[in-house]
Amino acid sequence: MQLRQTALLYISFLSLASYTTSSALAHSAAIPAIFADDNEGPVLTGGLQGQIRDQNGEPAAGLTIQLKGTVRALSTDANGNFDFRSLPTGTYTLVASGVGIQPLEQKVEVRRAETTTLTLTVQESILQLAEVQIRAAKGLRERETLPEISTTAIYAGKKSEVVNLAALDANLVTNNSRQVFSKTPGVMVWESDGSGMQVGVSVRGLSPNRSWEFNVRQNGIDISSDPFGYPEAYYNPPMQAVERIELVRGGASLQYGPQFGGLLNYVLKPAAQDKPFSFETQQTVGSYGLFSTYNRVSGTSGRLQYNAYVDYRRADGWRQNSRYGIFNGFASISYAVTNKLRLGFEVSQLYNESQQPGGLTDAQFAQDARQSSRARNWFSTPWTVPTLKAEYAISDNTRLTATLHGLVGQRNSIGFTSAITTPDAPDATGQMANRQIDRDHYKNWGGEVRLVSRYNWLGQQHALATGVKYFNGHTHRTQQGRGDRGSDFNLDLQTELFPRDLSLRVTNVAAFAESMFRLNKRWTVTPGLRLESLQNDISGRLSFAANGSENRVSQQSSRQFLLAGIGTEFKLAQDISLYANASQAYRPVLFSDLTPAAVTDFVVDPNLRDARGYSVDAGVRGKFRNYLNFDVSYYFVNYNDRIGTLSLVNEAGRTYQFRTNIGRSVSRGVEAYVEFDPIVALAGRSAVGYLSLFTSLGFTDARYRNLRTTSVSNGQVNETNLRDRFVENAPEFIGRFGANYSYRGFTLTALMNRVGKAYSDANNTVNASANAQTGLIPAYRVFDLSASLNLKKRYTVRAGVNNLTDERYFTRRAGGYPGPGLLPADGRTAYLSVGLKL
Template sequence: MTSLRRAALPLALLLSLASLSAMAQDDDRVTGAHKTTKLPAVSVSANDWRKYLKAKLQYQLPEVDGPRITVTKKTTVTHLDDQPTVIGNNLNQTLARTPGVLVSEQPTPTQFNFSYRGIGNPQESEFVLVMQDGIPLEGDWMGFPTLYAFPITQSLSEVQLIRGGSSLLYGPEPAPVINLVSRRPAANTPLSVSTENVVGEHGLFSSYNVIERNQGAWAFCADAGYVHSDGTRANDDSRNRQADLYLAYTPDERQQWWLDFHAISAVSGDPGRLSYTRWQQDPRTVTTPYNRNWVNRDQLVLGHTRDLGGKWSLEAKLWFTYQDLVSRAAKAQLPGQAPPGSTTLQDDAFRTYGTDVRLRKNWGHGNAFTIGTVLYHGSDPFRQWSSPNLVAARDDHSGVQILNQRRSTQYASLFAENVFRLPHRIHIVPSVRLERERVAVDETVHPPFLSRPLIHEADKRHMPLFGLGLGNDFGHGNETYFNVSQGWRPLRFFDIAPPFSNLMQGHAAQLSKTVSWEAGVHGAPVTGLYYDVSVFWINFRNRLETRYINAIDTIYVNTGDTRSRGLEAQLDYDIFAPTQLAGAGQHLETFFNASLLNARFTASAIPGQVGKTPAFSPDYLIKTGVAWRNERVKLSLTAVTSAAQYWQDSDKSFGSGLTYMPARIPAYTVVDVASDWQISHSLRLLAGVSNLANRRYFDRVWQNGLEPAFGRTWYTGFALTY
């Protein structure tokens, strides 16, 4: 706005002078005192800054996104409508345009594994905060921050990635936040029904069905999805069901009420993990033929937004979530060996409640102030039974109970941010967040092989967080940004009370904390081009690890500090954008993003650990592709390339012979092709091939072995809209 005023002042002055000159000339003509003098022509032009802002919003969040300030925070937005339909939750395709996020692939849909910039093992995404519409998807956000449920991709409209400052916006976890935005019916949508049905290799069948309407004051959308796969090994089958309901009421332009209901149910076999030697010999080997996992997650959300007047606005959410994780797990056996004598049924339930209330005040010339609070409570019983029936049903509790714990969490936060707009297009964003966490475990039954007393532990922590962002707009649609922010990892149930160890913690370990620095430049300087390049440095203090004292006893201790630094770059270019083809709805986009990472231990209680590379910290992660789309076609070719990476912090190989595991996960490149073809207004065809080159690889390893990734797989199907 300041720049527009500067441009308007000389323009107004020129117009005034021209008017005075014309008046003087008219007087001269009347009196005849002077001859008419012709002045040189003056050309006045101005750039419309809005076109640059609109171009950037195809790839990043608005600078003030409702009650959230994201300017000076590095953000990436993937609009899923701009790419072909993702089938079977292929997360490499879903996140192909999301730089730096490492997907550790697990074929069964009951665990989802992400990591970022070498901060923590991706197992169940414990070090990444994954949300849906700003509400955590974890089992228990504080005590058990694991990701066992993920919405079917067809039900999402976009994926948002927020790096530094994410903890100040949303709360615990070092960084980043992955926020999944649910699909909503567009304005003025008449009553419509659609069904999508796909078949593919390994017994794949996927069905997604929607009915929606958005006209007048009311809007609704209901969907139901089902995905089945036989997998690539025996006992690798899976079934995933999902249902969603969205109901919104907008009585006037100043307010809206909405209700969201999400239900996810997944069941899958667990064929077991393999040593590297076994994987080379036969990747279809099954080591746990009787094991099985069940996941159920139901969530109800009530939301409200309102313009309060006086440039104040409100956004409030109230939610309840119930999630149940049930597993049947017996000891591993190799082909030809006798089956184990018993299995363990585990029931891990989570009942969580939360509210998120945020206010925004617009003031001055482009300034904005936000303030809010989050309150959260979890009640999470944890139970186990031992049964001689290796195929016991999920609710069969007739065996001997070997564990019973009552667990609870409480969390409260208060936070505020302000963006100050200064002269010369400079903006400053100071942030503060005050947090309190309490975690408690009360045990009534412990495993019979333990001799320790029953656990009755509770621990609470207070955490102030601070951040500062600086930015400057320059040129045509460019911006430099700098952000330094604190973050932390919540205290978990296992951190204060390991349930399967004889050793008592005595006191909980210190909290794991991060300080993230990031500086970069991004923009859309010419038609069709967007770029974002930054350097980052993350100090992660008081890493918490499991230390094995003997074959049974473990303890969770602070083992040291790590440092992650590197460069992250993103480049998107629509080749057709500067041409007349863009006016006809044609787009040919090429994209490339890369994360270059150097991560090291800088301090450790473990001898010889300093200088080693943390697990799951590849030196580079590259994602690239090309996509063609218009009103009838969406066609994409994408590739993900990862450098070799250690799978454990020791950087050492494990075992020998048939139990051998190398120190590193080998480098790999995976190429996918996907397409949507709109044959008519109501008929759309879908087809694609994942892992086009049939690359044999793995990128998921745990202490008991690796999980083979899918080879080349195909799918085809159709969608009808009425």
């Protein structure tokens, strides 16, 4: 019911926007042409409009037109036109930029109560036939790298990737991660959630568990439940709403946080900047009852921009007991108060209900991977992320950005959570067992201020990026509640209290500074520092004792530390670079580390330390003309002070569990991406279409260099060391091989995903346990086929088949929810989608 009500609310918003936007934005043009700008007193205004054409005299659509040193920017429409309104009088520098053209700058004068009109011509960046360049831009743009300097950060010398979803043939409806990251080498994907509700990815031998080794953001804002106490990402935006995914490995620790994995940032599609009203819709049907509807409105009129979408999808699921319903909503509005200051507000909302089919034993998986013995398990994660943003252009070369953001979310589960070998069946009285309820409530808020400035020194232009971040998070965790005996989704507690009731708090203050020094036109060096202050506090009831008294817990941890890093990049040619960076990282002590288990004689080491280490990258990347893209690199990750539990004996001779720092692991390997267009390379142009061949490879050697384990026998502690064992969930090989064919508005993409074997535990157990929680995760191979057809730049048809050969495989063994047991990946599924843009 709540899912339907929330969806209706957002659909009503879109309907209202569709009805009122045209008239409301038309009135915005009639706002008095007097604004308080950065100087005191009123400023009289005028307008600036024009048309951009290419060297052949054709309209240049989709170019970015920006007024240098301001926050005002637009895109050219289908006819190459742009129109700035309410500009304070004065002299401006107009900058036109886009893929495949040489940036163009033009000074222009804006006069009081007049509209200045321009007609400009842009030149191609490489002198080739326009048809060939359009093909190359489309076929080889699914993957790019971040620029040296953006308005919020410095990326020079870092290993970065940009996944352009608009140019990608993939099943975006269900967030199919193996397709989305098909050209991002070494990305490990957990494929245990066919709904795509939660994306679990990792790199370099780290854990894919809800992407928690990354600093996960949306539009630059933290969206995980708590980056420092419980960093699981229970929310991710629908991929149909995402313009691009930015991934920075390892070296993101200085500017975005200390995580070993780096940065994972979902950038949503921006508001249409070439018209006051734009509408986009995509309707999809597919296997096993899949239905999806995605609808978006956006526009720009004068100083005002707005953007909103609703996305709803449901399906019965490939496995038994795996139906789901997901609603995502987003709305944003921004206003250029002056030419230099833009203010904005945005809010994201998620509501979902998904049935969890539970795990299987290996024998059950071999018999029928689609079966499920858990019909009463449900999961829901309502999520709301409000954000206030401000952007101030101090000068042509200096920009200040500030955000104030919050998070109100929940993690709710109800179900029968015993081992998969214990059937969920009626007892002797014919009644089902009571289900267990676990709930988290998250209330977080924080802010971040960033300053990026370019400056000239010794004849070269350099850049400085600085920032300050504050985070305050509170998690109210209630677990082990007694639920009802039914089968539907509800959170009705059958007892007065939850046995476990904890208050978990995190306070974090951080400051960073990085400076890119340009030694000459080809060589840059970027050193940086990050200062962290972090405090974790836990208090509350851990459990009830047998006599009814409370077992309470109170743990605090406070520390400050400094992280350092340095990166460098050298251009061998205009489009080919050598890069390298080294950056310190840490994984803070999490709530789960500070919370004693619900057993007698459990002790948490009072000197428990954060996991710390560093990562190193070195590689070569670039492109050759319009037919070859590549990025090949070596990496090394040192992960110290991993946290675990040892069995020890106290002075009284009693066994107890001791949670402490127990080991170190090292990951090293090669990540390689190559894409080649043989038709463009050999013929330059073709009347029968174009073909690009690509491969992304990840070779990982992730092993424990030191990992203490203990057992107690006859009162004696026996200690062993799992040195040289492979890190769990870290396959040695991940390879994705594909081909993309395009002809005019038609594209077809074939992808093979090949992943080597992995172990599910640090003991490297090969033979599966009876409960399927440990054992080998075998190698597998999966094929996907996707196609799209664009008609008249307005209509779109997409279709695809995932797991074309109906492979039976799994990527995960779970010790708890959503298992326990082996979690199968989906078999063959298909989808068909039609879309319209106005």
